[in-house]
Amino acid sequence: MRLVIAALIGGIVMFVWGAVAHMALPIGEMGMKTAVEQDAALTALKASAAEGEGIYMLPGFAPEKMSDSAFVEAFQKQYASSPYALVIYQPGGNPALTSMLPNLVKQFVTDTFAAFVVAWVLALGTFGFGKRVLIAGALGLFAWITISLPYWNWYLFPSTFTFGTLLEQVVGWLLAGAAIAWWLGRGEKKTA
Known part of the structure; x- marks a missing residue:
């Protein structure tokens, strides 16, 4: 139950960070353009x-x-x-143009699944808060290196878009990792 709660907390933080990155900051749309004609x-x-x-x-x-x-x-x-x-x-169009709700639900679920994996990794050892946060950030960096960099390399995704995904993933998992680390650290015996 401890990991499930940590995953929910991390999923919420990551979901909110994604909303901020896409709606309040220019991070989520870095490198994207609007076509004419x-x-x-x-x-x-x-x-x-x-x-x-x-x-x-x-x-x-x-x-x-x-x-x-x-x-x-x-x-x-x-x-x-x-x-x-x-x-x-997609020949049938983009359903998000009429309702983003299904996409938002899927995003929250995937963020929460990812946060469960992060919580599980962070619970594997007796790490302190700071080390847990750094591990979560490293997991975000790992995801970026294994997914975004090959897309940049082979499919020519723009460098600005690729850098935006770096910021979104690493900052997001540092924030979610801090929330997960806080939850996992509650009730643990402090080691000297």
Whole structure:
């Protein structure tokens, strides 16, 4: 029960931090831009995304073509200096435009699950408050290194967006880690 309460506390802190990072600070939208001619772009995407829902790389080609060296060489020459885009395509639209409530619920649940993992790790040893907070921050840094940096490297996510995710994850888990560490430290015998 101690870990469940720690997870709830950490989940709440992380959820509130996410709201602050996205709504009050520019952290959550760093690197994001608003496209012009959106209707034309959406019409072109609808015509181009023949396979429906998915992630599309433009320019891109099917993985089975990778073994055709002549095709790959011609593709590289044709698109070497062309623009590049990574598109998340949902033909049914974005339900968050009409109601963010389902997304907010999912975010809170995932924050709480993540906080449970952090609480579990922090409860594995007899760490003091400061060390627990640093471990939580290190877990946020680890998540950023393993997810955001590969997206920056391979899919060309903007550096500003990638830096924003660093701030969001590390600061968030330092704050949530402090709340979790406080809860876990209650009632523990102090060691000299």
